[in-house]
Amino acid sequence: MARHPRxxxxxxxxxxALGxxxxxxxxxxxxxxxxxIERLLKVLTEHKRDVSIQVAGYQALNVLTEDPSILSKFEILQIAETVLYALKMHPRGAGVQEHGFSVLINLADFPDVKTMIVRDGGIERIIAxxxxxxTSCQIQCHGCTVLKNVAISINKKRTIIHxxxxxxxxxxxxxxxxDVDIQIACYDLFRTVLDQQDSHELSEEIVKVFTMTMKNHQQDxxxxxxxxxxxxxxPQTMENxxxxxQAGVATTVATAVTAHPSHRTLRWFGERLVNQICSYHEVQSVSTV
Incomplete structure (x- = not known):
């Protein structure tokens, strides 16, 4: 890499090969x-417009950062800065985005990296x-995970929502x-930000996908x-x-819980959800929960 930089x-x-x-x-x-790491970052910087090199480089970085404990803080910040620049420069490069997101997920435990991500419109850029x-399963899954990792304050959560x-x-x-991974990543992000939602515009759509999830993943x-x-x-409003x-969610939840009698955590959340619904709306067939 050093002898043939061009x-x-x-x-x-x-x-x-590094990957x-x-x-x-x-x-x-x-x-x-x-x-x-230094040589790889230099290659990515010098060939910043070459999508093939960017994809291969960030694929290698994804592997190299799987255990960030072996990296110095300086290396971590260098990597994050290089990744964020590439994500900004190649918005249509699916491979760059996919592997770049993966690297950011690997570095998610470092507060300085989270600060770098949200700085200069990072949240908006990820959503864009x-x-x-x-249609990219990996970008959707990794994007949700990155957003969840940076949703560390009320303001950040509201930025994601708005x-x-x-x-x-x-x-x-x-x-x-x-797709199980998509479902888990999406609902994990929902769980993180929805309690700060001050708009109910999408509630009906959320209920629809929730019902679809329960029907498609009854055994998971x-x-x-x-x-x-x-x-x-x-948000626990009367409307929600x-x-x-009205969508019959309580009955569907009861059916799903019944299919997993030994899963206590699932049962607890199911009972809590049904109780929230029933406190405002009379629902039939919930006694099994």
């Missing part, structure tokens, strides 16, 4: 000792990227009804738990509770 073919294959070599912690540490790539984050999540749940307790917990965090009741 040869794009060599740089591309070198990035691929392949970083299969375990020992190998990753050896790459770090050889200044592999998800809108731009509605930037169209709820609509993007509803679209992802609708477009990928059978984890998906159901995430969905129940998210709906419990829905009545909407849930």
């Amino acid at each position: 040869n794009k073919t060599i740089q591309f294959h070198a990035c691929e 392949g070599l970083a299969a375990d912690k020992t190998s990753r540490e050896a790459i770090l000792r050889s200044e592999g 990227t998800m809108k731009l790539h509605p 930037s169209g984050g709820v609509a993007v999540v509803v679209a992802a749940l609708t477009n990928f009804p059978a 307790a984890e998906v159901l738990r995430q969905a129940f917990e998210a709906m419990v965090h829905l 509770r009545q909407l849930l009741g």
Whole structure:
């Protein structure tokens, strides 16, 4: 990589090779000792317009950052800065976005990285990227996870909501009804931000996708738990509770809970959700919960 900085073919294959070599912690540490991160970041910077190199480079970075504990703070911030620049520069590059999001997820435990993400319209950019790539399962899933990781304050949650984050999540749940990872990531984001929602415009759509999730994933307790917990965090207005009741959600929840009698957490959230609905709307057939 150092000897042939301008040869794009060599740089591309070198990035691929680094990703392949970083299969375990020992190998990753050896790459770090050889200044592999610095060289990789330099390649990504020097070939910032080459999408193929960007994809291969961030794919390698995704592997190299799987265990960020072996990285220095300086390296982590350098990586985050380089990734965010690439995401901004290649909004239509699905591969760049997908692997770039993955790297940010790996670095999610570092507060400085979260600050860098939300700085300069980062939340809005992530949501815009998800809108731009509605058919990319990985971008939708990783985008939800990145947004959830940065939703660390009321203001950040409101930014996600007012930037169209709820609509993007509803679209992802609708477009990928059978994908377990999408369902879990979307409802995890819902759970994080919905309690701050001050608009009820999308409530009917949320109820529709929630009902669809329960029907499609009756046998998956984890998906159901995430969905129940998210709906419990829905703003507890009379309108929302009545909407849930009118849609027959309580009966559907009862059926789902009955299918998993030994899952106590699922049962607890199911009972809580049904109680919230029933406090405002008379619903039949909920005694099984």
